[in-house]
Amino acid sequence: MAIKKQYLKSKPVCKVTFSVPAEEAKSVVVVGSFNEWNTKKATKLKKLKNGTFKGSLDLEKDNSYEFRYLIDGKSYVNDNQADSYAWNEFAGADNGVINL
Template identity: 70%
Template sequence: MAIKKQFLKTKPVCKVTFTITAKEAENVAVVGNFNEWNTEANQLKKLKNGSFKGTVDLASDNSYEFRYLVDGESYINDEEADEFAWNDFAGAENGIIKL
């Protein structure tokens, strides 16, 4: 798993590229409070090597909770998240990305 941040010089935006290896998965989405946990909003593209990758533009100077949703069933955290926070609704921790 990997998170790459690219801050734009001309706008208060950061292009965040999310990558997760899930060779057996059919689809993976990144969901979080930046897209109101919408499971359809940010589908990642499956690559030939079995990983999934996608880029999301997020406002700088914020932090966001997020997780990966694999095949619409299981939520997975990215081990490279900046930190983690407990979520009572999910009964688990969410990853946090700080921009």
């Protein structure tokens, strides 16, 4: 898994690109505090020929966001390259944290 951050000079945002290797998966989305954990508003990642799912999101800089990947609408997965992790009492598991 990978997270790439690209700060834009023209706007106070950071373009964050998420990459998830999941050859067997049919769909991967990113949910988090930036979309109220709403799976209907989730950012869908596009499946590439090599089996990796990839997608970008513009997030306001100077903030921290909790997030997880949702694979095939069933399994929540953290990114091993998250900046840190935060315990989520509701889920009973850690969320990944990205600091911008």
